[in-house]
Amino acid sequence: MAVELSSFEKKIHIQGHGIKITTALKQQIYDEGFYPIALTWIGDDVTGPFSFSGYGDDSPFELRKVDDQYHVFQNGKFYTEVTFYRRPEFWSHQFDFGAKGSSDSKSGINSTVFIDEGMAGVITPCGQSALDFDDDQGDVLKLTRGRFPFVSVACYNGLSSWPSWGCMYTKAKQPCKFCCIPGAFDESKILYTQEGWLEGLAETFVDVEKELGEDIRECSYTIDAGTLPGSDKGANVYIKVLDAIKNRLGHLPKTYYIRAVIEPPHGDEWLYALKEAGFTDIQMDVDIYDDEERRRLMPNAKGYRPIADYLKAFQKAKEIFPGEVATQLIAGIQSDENLLKGVEQFASLGVPTLVTPFLPFGQGRKLIRDEEEIDVPTPDRMLHIYERAAASLTRHNVDAPGFRGGVSSLPEFMGKRKKRAGALTNYQKGAAARVLEPALAL
Ligand code: SF4
Numbered sequence: 001m002a003v004e005l006s007s008f009e010k011k012i013h014i015q016g017h018g019i020k021i022t023t024a025l026k027q028q029i030y031d032e033g034f035y036p037i038a039l040t041w042i043g044d045d046v047t048g049p050f051s052f053s054g055y056g057d058d059s060p061f062e063l064r065k066v067d068d069q070y071h072v073f074q075n076g077k078f079y080t081e082v083t084f085y086r087r088p089e090f091w092s093h094q095f096d097f098g099a100k101g102s103s104d105s106k107s108g109i110n111s112t113v114f115i116d117e118g119m120a121g122v123i124t125p126c127g128q129s130a131l132d133f134d135d136d137q138g139d140v141l142k143l144t145r146g147r148f149p150f151v152s153v154a155c156y157n158g159l160s161s162w163p164s165w166g167c168m169y170t171k172a173k174q175p176c177k178f179c180c181i182p183g184a185f186d187e188s189k190i191l192y193t194q195e196g197w198l199e200g201l202a203e204t205f206v207d208v209e210k211e212l213g214e215d216i217r218e219c220s221y222t223i224d225a226g227t228l229p230g231s232d233k234g235a236n237v238y239i240k241v242l243d244a245i246k247n248r249l250g251h252l253p254k255t256y257y258i259r260a261v262i263e264p265p266h267g268d269e270w271l272y273a274l275k276e277a278g279f280t281d282i283q284m285d286v287d288i289y290d291d292e293e294r295r296r297l298m299p300n301a302k303g304y305r306p307i308a309d310y311l312k313a314f315q316k317a318k319e320i321f322p323g324e325v326a327t328q329l330i331a332g333i334q335s336d337e338n339l340l341k342g343v344e345q346f347a348s349l350g351v352p353t354l355v356t357p358f359l360p361f362g363q364g365r366k367l368i369r370d371e372e373e374i375d376v377p378t379p380d381r382m383l384h385i386y387e388r389a390a391a392s393l394t395r396h397n398v399d400a401p402g403f404r405g406g407v408s409s410l411p412e413f414m415g416k417r418k419k420r421a422g423a424l425t426n427y428q429k430g431a432a433a434r435v436l437e438p439a440l441a442l
Contacts, residue, residue: 013379014072019059019062020062025065029084030087061074061079070084088208089207090204090207090210158221158222159219159222159253162223162224163191163234163241164190164225165189165226166190167226168226168227168229169301170226172300176300176363177296177298178287178297178333178358178364179362179363180362180363198244199244199248201241202248202249205245205253208253209249209254216254217256219255220257221259222260223241224260225238231265231266232265232267232270233263233270235260235262236273238260238277239273239274242279246278257281258279260279260282260283261284262282262283262284263284263305264309264310268316271313275320275322280322281321281324282317282321283324283325284313284314284325286307286329286346287329287330289307289339290335291306291307293335293338294307297333311349314349318350318351324352325351326352326353327351327352327353329342329356330356331355331356331357331358331385332357332358332375333358339385340385343355343389347392348396355382355385358374358376358377
């Protein structure tokens with residue numbers, strides 16, 4: 001008799017393969033009013049990634065619509081039912097960014113507040129698969145209708161803004177080898193410098209509040225970007241974003257946390273300034289733990305920053321921020337033992353690690369092509385890492401990261417799931433209608 005897999009087992013299997021989905025089906029999902037990108041639900045659980053980026057084109061998993069329901073098939077056999085995020089109204093908020101003009105769909109910017117589907121740092125170059133990308137025309141992002149070039153996969157009720165999805169390392173042609181941002185650096189991705197962008201962001205938040213109502217308290221708000229120039233690593237821009245929202249609303253977003261994801265700024269004063277501006281939580285992603293592996297996989301200033309810099313920043317941030325200080329390590333491209341050493345060391349400082357699988361997006365595709373031993377980690381390997389990571393967190397009495405994303409936040413092991421926000425979910429479809437129960441600790 002076939003053994004019924006748990007939603008966790010299902011998603012961890014899918015995670016390693018991606019899911020094939022046709023361009024027509026993607027469009028249909030969009031037209032039906034769903035968030036047209038990667039997130040799916042298996043029962044009450046979140047999974048990703050779908051093959052909106054081309055990843056998964058060789059996967060045994062495939063999305064089909066059967067009798068008005070979306071199903072995933074594995075090698076032609078029914079595997080699981082899935083649902084999608086409902087697309088909130090605020091996502092379509094349009095505004096004029098002034099003379100430089102970004103309100104046309106080609107520019108790729110309409111709304112400035114997104115549903116963060118983040119698999120913690122794994123950014124899916126949505127709409128940039130071979131099917132969606134026309135090099136000659138530069139006509140990218142058809143799938144998202146120009147709205148959102150990059151999205152990460154599988155967060156819970158997460159709101160996010162990206163003041164820039166360019167990165168100074170990409171600009172210097174020294175991107176991290178696992179970086180999910182594809183292609184060459186493009187100045188137009190530096191959004192915060194565009195006239196009217198900050199005001200537009202603040203204006204969108206008026207709609208966000210209206211639409212989410214009290215459910216906003218079940219949501220997180222993250223500000224994230226590629227590393228920005230300057231010793232503050234972008235902190236001053238993050239502060240401007242919160243200031244703009246505060247000025248428009250008269251208060252900060254009433255989310256359960258406001259998180260900055262940032263490379264550690266040089267100088268503690270920037271950590272104080274972020275806290276002062278209203279950030280309650282901070283995430284500083286180490287990504288690769290061993291100093292030698294760091295230099296190999298991140299041939300840029302970040303890779304040459306020693307772990308000691310991060311440890312110092314974690315300790316200071318723990319003194320400053322009322323919420324969580326967290327980090328991320330990427331599994332599959334560094335030695336598991338090194339990664340787990342990192343998890344243990346950070347946990348000893350009270351810092352939880354999001355363990356995120358390497359996925360072959362952006363630069364990662366090249367890495368997989370160039371280095372034979374690199375591949376997407378298998379479900380068994382990930383499971384083993386998660387188990388040992390969870391044991392480290394437990395030993396040091398550290399909660400799983402507050403970020404409720406995919407498998408990376410280990411909710412199956414330690415987490416407590418959040419009630420899904422009504423404006424973002426899809427209550428009409430099958431299993432998605434259930435109210436969530438806290439996950440059981442294993
Ligand atoms: S820091 Fe590295 S991974 Fe992050 S955006 Fe820049 S190049 Fe990409």
